[in-house]
Every structure is written in C-alpha cells, then in structure tokens.
Amino acid sequence: MPGVLEWAMPESLSVRCPACRREQLYEPPVCPCACGAHLAPPLDPHAPATPVTHRSWDDEWVTVHCAACGRDSEWPRPELGCPCGTVLLLPMARTEAGEAARRGAPAAPRTFGPVTIRTARDAVTAAAVYLRRLGYRDIRRADQRPTAGIGIAAHGLLAQVDPTVGPASPRDVECLWLTAMTESADCVYFSLAGYAPEARTTADSLGVPLFVLDLTGTPRPVNDLAADLDATGAR
Structure with a gap:
C-alpha cells in the first residue's frame, strides 16, 4: 500500500531530467479535499526526479491525508513529461500537519x-x-x-x-x-x-x-x- 502523505499548498520545484539534463519548473496541481481544503503534494526539493521505466497499478496512486479534516484519500502520483520524451516521477516529502490545522482554522472555500x-x-x-x-x-x-x-x-x-x-x-x-x-x-x-x-x-x-x-x-x-x-x- 502507498504511504500516507499530508498535502499542503503547492510549491514550484525546479526539476532536472537525468536523461537530457534539461531543467523545468513544475507546479503541482491543487486538488480539493471533500471538506473543501485545497491540497497539493509536498515535493522534496533535495531529491532527484526519477524516470518512469515501467508502470505498476499500485504505484500509480498515493494515499494522502488532509490535515484540515483528517480524511485520507487517493490521488495520482505527480509526474512530469520532459520534451526529450522521458516521463519523470516527482520526489515527495512527508510533512507535518500545517499550523492552520493545528489551530483548528476553517477549511478553504469550495472553489x-x-x-x-x-x-x-x-x-x-x-x-x-x-x-x-x-x-x-x-x-x-x-x-x-x-x-x-x-x-x-x-x-x-x-x-x-x-x-x-x-x-x-x-x-x-x-x-x-x-x-x-x-x-x-x-x-x-x-x-x-x-x-x-x-x-x-x-x-x-x-x-x-x-x-x-x-x-x-x-x-x-x-x-x-x-x-x-x-x-x-x-x-
């Protein structure tokens, strides 16, 4: 089973393709939790992106945790297509629940x-x-x-x-x-x-x-x- 990640608001990440050495700026999509909070995968800026060499059904998804309501759900794992044709799997970092969740702040509007x-x-x-x-x-x-x-x-x-x-x-x-x-x-x-x-x-x-x-x-x-x-x- 995929690991549980706590998702927060997105941060752009500079991604270097190991195949062609080209750099791209990746901004993860914002995904809505059922409670209305806006979620995005926390990316690890220190870990390299890895080429996708084969597909595994279980590896296509990651279980994510919303710090605002405590709900777990599954989302596709983030990846990026390089112009050279290589598909890159983006590195993700585990995070603690955000300050807003710890203070009991209300969830974001459902937009x-x-x-x-x-x-x-x-x-x-x-x-x-x-x-x-x-x-x-x-x-x-x-x-x-x-x-x-x-x-x-x-x-x-x-x-x-x-x-x-x-x-x-x-x-x-x-x-x-x-x-x-x-x-x-x-x-x-x-x-x-x-x-x-x-x-x-x-x-x-x-x-x-x-x-x-x-x-x-x-x-x-x-x-x-x-x-x-x-x-x-x-x-």
Whole structure:
C-alpha cells in the first residue's frame, strides 16, 4: 500500500531530467479535499526526479491525508513529461500537519479551478476535481482497470478517464457501462481525444454521459446526458 502523505499548498520545484539534463519548473496541481481544503503534494526539493521505466497499478496512486479534516484519500502520483520524451516521477516529502490545522482554522472555500493537463495523471486529477465539484465524494481508484485509460470511482459512480491520442470506441463505452452495471453504479466517460461517431450513439442508447477534457483540464459535455450532469451535479 502507498504511504500516507499530508498535502499542503503547492510549491514550484525546479526539476532536472537525468536523461537530457534539461531543467523545468513544475507546479503541482491543487486538488480539493471533500471538506473543501485545497491540497497539493509536498515535493522534496533535495531529491532527484526519477524516470518512469515501467508502470505498476499500485504505484500509480498515493494515499494522502488532509490535515484540515483528517480524511485520507487517493490521488495520482505527480509526474512530469520532459520534451526529450522521458516521463519523470516527482520526489515527495512527508510533512507535518500545517499550523492552520493545528489551530483548528476553517477549511478553504469550495472553489475549484481546472488542472492543466501535461500527463495522463493530470487528466485523472482534472476529472477527479470536476467530479468533486459536481458533489461526488470519496473519489478513489476503481477496483477494476478499464479497457482503456484509468478508472476512478465515487459513491454510486464509476468514471473512465481516457488520456490516449485516439478517440474512444463504442466498445470502450459499452465496457464501462457493463462494469458499472455489475456494481449498480452510474458511469461517466472522460476522453482527451474525443469519441468515434458510433461511440456517441452507443453512449446515448446506454445513458452514458460523455465529456472531452481540453488541455486546460476543463471538461466539455459532448452529449445531452453530460450537459444535464454538468447542470445538475450529483444526485
């Protein structure tokens, strides 16, 4: 199981790629806790970034702790794509709870901005931030991996985030719907590359809201079901 981290407000970090020696400035996305506090991973400025050479499902996520309310939740681990093609895993530091939490200060207001998408994990974070804004709680990694992309879940909801460069297919939409049916949950699909025309038809017939994530991390409704969800939020 991933270690528990206490997240605070973000600080920019200068990251050097060990492959090409290029330096970039990384600013972690702000993620909302269910209590409304704004959270971001505490980065270790003294530890080097490491290239991602292989993917492990368990390593994709980290359990995080909100010092404001004491709630634990899972978020994608932060990473950065270098222009040379190397994907870098950002080093994180364990922190103590902030002064505001120790003094019992109230949580920040429930205002949520989009998350700029640079990596697949940014896409997952953007979708999770949006779902929390709609009122879904207890967002976590889905128990089953989807046919494409990454699965996240909330109470009564299963979401698929597809960061691939090709449009989602009818099969992708149907598999999400079937998995949600077995869990007695609603479902929603987020895609970076959009949807094949047949996938939209399949989604409309099965009742699956479709969203496209633009590179600013803003979800755009593709069908009427998504527009209705955007307008009404979680029920």
